[in-house]
Amino acid sequence: xxxxxxxxxxxxxxxxxxxxxxxxxxxxxxxxxxxxxxxxxxxxxxxxxxxxxxxxxxxxxxxxxxxxxxxxxxxxxxxxxxxxxxxxxxxxxxxxxxxxxxxxxxxxxxxxxxxxxxxxxxx
Numbered sequence: 001x002x003x004x005x006x007x008x009x010x011x012x013x014x015x016x017x018x019x020x021x022x023x024x025x026x027x028x029x030x031x032x033x034x035x036x037x038x039x040x041x042x043x044x045x046x047x048x049x050x051x052x053x054x055x056x057x058x059x060x061x062x063x064x065x066x067x068x069x070x071x072x073x074x075x076x077x078x079x080x081x082x083x084x085x086x087x088x089x090x091x092x093x094x095x096x097x098x099x100x101x102x103x104x105x106x107x108x109x110x111x112x113x114x115x116x117x118x119x120x121x122x123x
Contacts, residue, residue, distance in 0.1 A: 063096070063113040067120050070097045070109055075122070078105060 070093050077085045084101050088094045097111040102121075109120040 024114050035100070058120075059114050059116050063111050063116050066096060066113070067109055067111045067118055069093060070099075070111075071120060071122060073106060074099060103112055 031076075047107065070088050073088070073090055074085060077089065084105065084107050085099065088097050088099055096113050097109055100108045100110065102108060107122050109122070111118045111120075
């Protein structure tokens with residue numbers, strides 16, 4: 001056997017080994033993007049839930065401040081005019097808060113901001 005024949009056989013065996021070893025790796029490499037995509041989606045969902053729960057508490061706090069402001073304005077109106085207003089006079093609060101007269105100078109403020117609802121009963 002000549003040296004060239006021996007080199008050709010060695011080269012053929014090396015190529016066969018290379019093909020055999022890279023075959024399963026290519027399939028594994030195709031699985032990695034799906035795993036990464038699923039992992040990224042799960043991470044996004046978790047982060048979105050955390051941000052959403054934090055946002056709801058911020059919206060709840062904002063609505064609470066708006067309700068307190070409306071309450072003070074209604075009480076001030078009642079003090080000045082001796083009666084309750086038919087609606088919230090502050091134009092920035094009016095779209096979010098409504099007033100209902102319960103009689104005997106009692107009232108209910110109902111507020112809604114996003115998905116958050118609050119009710120304040122004043123006696």
